[in-house]
Amino acid sequence: QVQLQESGPGLVKPSETLSLTCTVSGGSVSRGGYYWSWIRQPPGKGLEWIGYIYYTGSTNYNPSLKSRVAISLDTSNNQFSLKLSSVTAADTAVYYCASGDGVSRPSNWVQGTLVTVSS
């Protein structure tokens, strides 16, 4: 399966935009039938699905985050990215990128990045 590697700042100020990138190796983000997802987990709490981008570029998001989220695909760099705007302390979490061949089948997860929202 493909390898995923996350990158991005671990500290973001309130009201700013959180940006994370997931670089794919061993396969293409344009791979037919694949979903590239973002999932987060606040400290000590459960998993929350953020959204996905399909290999075609179509997206879908968690309704509770939809107004603040954008996931994009960069085929030239074989990456997909997450942007979450107007962050607050409630957005502090470990953010995971994941891949799989179905919306409900994120089979391959990266270790995750703790992003803290604080001034």
Place this chain on the structure above:
Amino acid sequence: QSALTQPASVSGSPGQSITISCTGTTSDVGSYNFVSWYQQHPGKAPKFMIYDVSNRPSGVSDRFSGSKSGNTASLTISGLQAEDEADYYCGSYTSSNTLVFGGGTKVTVL
């Protein structure tokens, strides 16, 4: 979307079988055979254990099995081992073409 409902904790002795339930609605678990299960050890990323209700990815022990009845899916761990102590999450496809997770269940091996 509302989180699926899981018991906060389940425990069992080594060698026993335990079952974790995951209750949703007719908008998710009840309408689609797209339920997945994840195992998470402390400080680690979740591991994909079951997909499409009852299928195991390559490399997952056959001690783990999944099923579904109505709006409730279940994960059964047979022959419980110390290494099975972890948090377990269910996930389901929804009618909005999204994924919703359960709140998680802590499994303790006594």
